[in-house]
Amino acid sequence: MNQENSKTLGWTREQMAARAAQDIPHGSYVNLGIGIPELVAQFVPEGREFIYHTENGLLGMGPSPEPGSEDPDLINAGKRSVTLLPGASFFHHADSFTMIRGGHLDVCVLGAMQVSARGDLANWSTGAPGAIPAVGGAMDLVAGVKTVLVLTQHVTKEGEPKLVEDCSFPLTGRGVVSRVYTDLCVIEISPVGFRLIETAPGITVDYVRERTGAPLNVVSPEVDHASEE
Amino acid sequence: MIDKTIASPAEAVSVIGPGSVILIGGFGEVGSPIELIHALIDQGTRDLTIVNNNCGNGEVGLAALIGSGQVRKMICSYPRSSNSRLFTEAYRAGKVELELVPQGTLAERIRAGGAGIRAFYTPTAAGTPLAKGKEVRTFDGCEYVLESWLKADFSLVMCHTADRMGNLTYSKTGRNFGPIMCTAARTTIVQARLIVEPGGIDPEHVVTPGIFVDRIVQVAEPLREAELIAQGKRYP
Numbered sequence: 001m002n003q004e005n006s007k008t009l010g011w012t013r014e015q016m017a018a019r020a021a022q023d024i025p026h027g028s029y030v031n032l033g034i035g036i037p038e039l040v041a042q043f044v045p046e047g048r049e050f051i052y053h054t055e056n057g058l059l060g061m062g063p064s065p066e067p068g069s070e071d072p073d074l075i076n077a078g079k080r081s082v083t084l085l086p087g088a089s090f091f092h093h094a095d096s097f098t099m100i101r102g103g104h105l106d107v108c109v110l111g112a113m114q115v116s117a118r119g120d121l122a123n124w125s126t127g128a129p130g131a132i133p134a135v136g137g138a139m140d141l142v143a144g145v146k147t148v149l150v151l152t153q154h155v156t157k158e159g160e161p162k163l164v165e166d167c168s169f170p171l172t173g174r175g176v177v178s179r180v181y182t183d184l185c186v187i188e189i190s191p192v193g194f195r196l197i198e199t200a201p202g203i204t205v206d207y208v209r210e211r212t213g214a215p216l217n218v219v220s221p222e223v224d225h226a227s228e229e
Numbered sequence: 230m231i232d233k234t235i236a237s238p239a240e241a242v243s244v245i246g247p248g249s250v251i252l253i254g255g256f257g258e259v260g261s262p263i264e265l266i267h268a269l270i271d272q273g274t275r276d277l278t279i280v281n282n283n284c285g286n287g288e289v290g291l292a293a294l295i296g297s298g299q300v301r302k303m304i305c306s307y308p309r310s311s312n313s314r315l316f317t318e319a320y321r322a323g324k325v326e327l328e329l330v331p332q333g334t335l336a337e338r339i340r341a342g343g344a345g346i347r348a349f350y351t352p353t354a355a356g357t358p359l360a361k362g363k364e365v366r367t368f369d370g371c372e373y374v375l376e377s378w379l380k381a382d383f384s385l386v387m388c389h390t391a392d393r394m395g396n397l398t399y400s401k402t403g404r405n406f407g408p409i410m411c412t413a414a415r416t417t418i419v420q421a422r423l424i425v426e427p428g429g430i431d432p433e434h435v436v437t438p439g440i441f442v443d444r445i446v447q448v449a450e451p452l453r454e455a456e457l458i459a460q461g462k463r464y465p
Contacts, residue, residue, distance in 0.1 A: 055332065056256040057402050072259070072453060073401040079257040079310070090401055092408040092436075093256075094340040097333030101353060127358075132317055133329050134309040139359065140333030143352040174356035 010154075010183040010200040018043035019198075020109060020149055020181045028106040029053055029099075031141060034078040036151045037109035051087075053105055055137045057096050060088025077137065100137065101144035108145040110138065112152040112180070114167040117193035117214040119177040121150065122169035135172075142173035154182035154211050161213030163187065163194060184208050192217055232393045233445045234424060238268035241418050241446040245269060245383050250278040252339065252384035252410040253291060257283055257310070258454035260403035262387040262420045263290045265446070267464055269385075275299045280339070280381065282332060282406065284308040284316035288463035290454050292316065300325055304379070306332035312458065331359060336409060338379035343412025343441075348377045384414035387451065388437070391421035392428075395442030396435045404436065411441040418444045422451065 011019065017039035024030060024040075026048040032038050041063065044050055052061040054076040061076060062083035070081035099105055114122040121142055124135045142148050155161055163180065180187045185208050186198040195217040199208060209216045235241040242265055245251065251269075255261030270293055277300050284303055285292025294300060296315035303325055308316055319325040330338070331353050341349055350373035354360045364375040386407045388397040397419060399407055411417045424447045457464075 054402075056259075057405050071401065072455070073403045075257065075259050075402055079259075090399070090404050092404050093332075093336035093406050094409045097336050101333050101337075101351065125358075130321070132309050132313075132320060133327075134307045135329060135331050135359065136307040137332040139331040139357060140353045143355070144333075171357045 010203055012183070014039055014042070015200070016151055016181050016183060019186060020151055021045060023149065023179065024048070024050060024107050027051075029059070029104065031055065031100070031105055031108040031145065033108065033110040033138075033141075035111050037111060038078070040109050040151075053096075053099060054082070055096050055100060055141075057091050057093060058082075058084075058088060059091075059099075060085045062088075097137070097140055100140050103144055103146060105145045107147045107149060108141045109149045109151055110141065112150045112162060113169050114162050114164050115150055115152070115177050115180050115189075116167045117163075117165055117189070119175045119189035120167050121148070121172045121177050122167040123172050125170045127170045138172050142176040147178050148176050150177050150180045152180065152182055154184040154208070161211055164213035184211065187216075190217065195219060233395045233439070233443060234393050235444050235446045238264045238420065238446050238448065239271060241265060241420075241444050242268045242272060242385070244416060244444075245272070245274050247274055248276045249274070249382040250380075251280065252379075252381045252406070252414055253279055253281045254384070254386040254405065254407040254410050255281060255283075255291070256402065256405040258286060258290065260387050260399070260405045260407055261290055261454065262385045263452050263454065264448045265385040265418060265420050266290050266294055270294055270297050270299070270465060273297075273299065276301050278302040278304065280304040280335070280379065282306050282335065283310060284313050286310055286312045286454055287458035288315060289452070289457045290464070293464040295319055295325060298324065302326040302328065304328040304330060304335070306330055306335050329359065334376055335379070336406065338376055339406070339409045339413045342378035342380035343409060346378060348375055350374065351376055379413065381414040382416065384410040384417045386410055386417065386419045388419055388421050390423045390425055390430060391419060391442070391445045392425050392430055392439070393445070394427050395419070395437075395439030395445060396427075396430050397421070397437035397439075397442060398430055398434060399436055408437045411437045416443045417441055418446070420446050420448045420451065422449055423447070
């Protein structure tokens with residue numbers, strides 16, 4: 001896939017985030033990973049309220065502050081300034097990961113290097129020699145949060161599939177991913193592997209299949225319909 | 230009269246000897262006890278094992294402690310940042326060892342250390358390279374990794390308000406590792422922006438009870454890492 005195609009076909013990052021937000025129920029406690037997942041907060045569907053958790057110790061996180069009104073003691077897990085919403089609370093790290101590992105958070109949205117057909121996730125290390133390994137809270141999130149959603153481009157910059165039969169990068173967790181939202185489609189991890197449940201406008205099933213590194217199950221008649229909208 | 234206050238950061242850290250294991254609070258720069266760290270650099274104590282979520286920024290605070298060659302080993306979850314050159318250089322040169330621990334496991338190991346729980350099984354990292362060499366046990370069909378408590382000789386923590394008994398409150402997300410680190414060290418050393426008389430903190434609002442705190446020093450206006458870095462400063 002050439003660079004031009006990747007920009008003009010499929011969903012933008014904002015559209016991917018908006019699509020993922022559609023699948024998060026009202027009242028959910030949500031942790032958004034650093035990067036594209038943070039965009040989800042801009043697309044909360046009408047009539048729903050989410051409560052955002054940031055693992056450094058805050059529930060009820062609000063949007064970025066106006067320039068000049070940043071509070072140096074108030075940051076998110078990406079170490080960027082944030083604000084508080086009414087009803088917010090602070091807590092220490094053991095309590096924060098009690099929320100995560102103890103199954104109290106409903107949804108987390110993470111980025112990915114690779115996702116396997118069994119729902120394995122690799123998103124912390126390429127395993128390259130000389131790289132400084134860094135994991136943060138990713139392994140705790142996938143181990144404990146009830147529903148793990150992944151937002152990622154469908155293929156790498158080099159055009160290699162990120163949705164694969166087996167992850168070649170070191171794992172973050174095994175069998176942990178529920179759904180993947182890419183620039184091309186929405187894919188569910190089912191007992192039989194990747195299951196295509198929706199394609200972006202103008203994207204055909206074959207187009208997705210050619211760019212996916214494992215068999216793609218297409219069981220919903222709505223898929224082809226959606227691609228024609 | 231019980232009075233845990235100490236006159237200066239230098240005196241507060243003077244009890245720290247070579248080879249110590251030290252828990253240092255902070256998530257990035259927020260909650261980092263920078264004056265205590267700088268006093269430890271001035272003191273020159275070597276062969277330290279440091280536990281922190283990260284590995285510092287720029288050439289001040291924790292990064293400067295690593296850069297000064299006083300740290301033998303880092304135990305942390307995320308040793309990368311936009312500006313963590315001093316750790317990266319020391320690590321690549323083989324001057325500092327790294328034990329990488331998932332963030333929640335790091336927190337729980339410290340909590341367990343403070344609570345007298347010798348080890349625990351956690352689902353975090355099961356099936357990943359970070360479980361390698363560790364005992365894995367299956368409960369109810371799921372794998373759990375055995376993790377050991379993490380105790381230390383000292384902890385260095387920043388709080389907002391303290392009283393002379395050692396009761397503490399924190400400031401916003403500056404709380405992070407502070408309360409659990411206070412519990413898991415033989416000697417806990419705290420820098421506070423404000424020191425009040427006993428009773429000056431509502432007992433309902435005490436976050437860390439004084440039993441977990443040994444030495445308190447007031448630093449009313451702590452340095453800000455981000456500002457020092459923006460000014461191109463390095464320590465010492």
